[in-house]
Amino acid sequence: MKKCCFLLAAALLAGAFLAVPASATVITINGIDFPNGLNNQTIGGLSWTSSPGNFQQKTVAGYTGVGITGGRTGDEIDIEEFLTATSASFPFWVPSFTLGVLFDGPEFDDVQEVAQVTIVSLSQGTKVFKLTNTYDAIIPPDxxxxxxxxxxxxxxxxxxxxxxxxxxxxxxxxxNDITSIEFTALTGVSADICGNGSQACTNQSDFTLVQLQYEPVPEPGTYAMLGAGLIALGLLARRRKA
Incomplete structure (x- = not known):
């Protein structure tokens, strides 16, 4: 009987520890961590995919981020391009992320760009958020x-x-129970008159992912399993003393 209780407790504890991510600290993933030319890679413990093009690093204002090849503007996350990170083994919380928003300059003269970030949460389902950056060289600040x-x-x-x-x-x-996060671009706003007069304004938004920080979060069932294992060991120790 004692051996059976011990084996049960050991199994519960082993299952709990295996379910807990190896690191409970914040994990940082940078744009320079993405290999150019691939579209599917595990980076920093998350499974990353790019669609329809491949990962491509790009440096803006001294910050290197990851974009996607092809699209309206190469090497950036454009409209109808998607950079996605998923976790099949544990949910996570996001302390921060950093984006390099790319104004197209005088050839397009964009004044506003929009990045869309979509998360999937175990408790709240799909949630959509937007970062809107407005720039005006005449009336600063942005x-x-x-x-x-x-x-x-x-x-x-x-x-x-x-x-x-x-x-x-x-x-x-x-x-804090996110299972996936996705980055894409939405239509922005261009100036009334394009810079060089020959290129049509595209209302194009584009950006790179410079950094993502996340923290693995054990599911509630993991804590229950750990607690059950500890209780079983406690009862076994008490019986031995008796």
């Missing part, structure tokens, strides 16, 4: 608004040809 939680911090100011870098801290608030 601004950025985020439809989620947390704060938006500018790491590099916007320029017509160089873009801007924005960090969103605690973007999804207390949602």
């Amino acid at each position: 601004t950025a608004s985020w439809t989620g939680f947390g704060t938006v911090t500018n790491l590099s100011p916007s320029t017509g040809a160089g873009g801007a870098v924005w960090k969103i801290t605690n973007p999804f608030g207390s949602i």
Whole structure:
């Protein structure tokens, strides 16, 4: 009987420890971690895919991010392009992410660009958020608004040809059971008159993912399993003393 209880407790504890991610600390994934030319890779413990093109690093304002080949503007995440990270083994919380928003410069003269971020949560389903960056060279400063939680911090100011870098801290608030996160671009706003007069304004939005920070979160069932194992060991120890 004692041997049976011991084996049961050991099995519960082993299952709990295997279910807990190896690291309970914040994991940082940078744009430079993505291998150019691939479209499916496990990076930092998450499964990343790009569609329809491949991963491609690009540096803006001194910050290297990852974009996607092809599309309207190569090496950036454009409209109808998707960069997605998923986790099949554990949910996670996102402390922050950083985007390099790319204004197309005088040839397109975009004044507003929009990045869409979609998460899937075990408790809240699919949630969609937007980062909107508005730039006006005549009436500074540029601004950025985020439809989620947390704060938006500018790491590099916007320029017509160089873009801007924005960090969103605690973007999804207390949602800590995320299983996937997806980045894509939406239609922005272009100036009334394009810079060189010969190129049609495209209302194009494009950006790169400079950094994503996430923290694995054990599911509630894992804690229940761990607790059951500890209780079983405690009862076994008590019987031995008796």
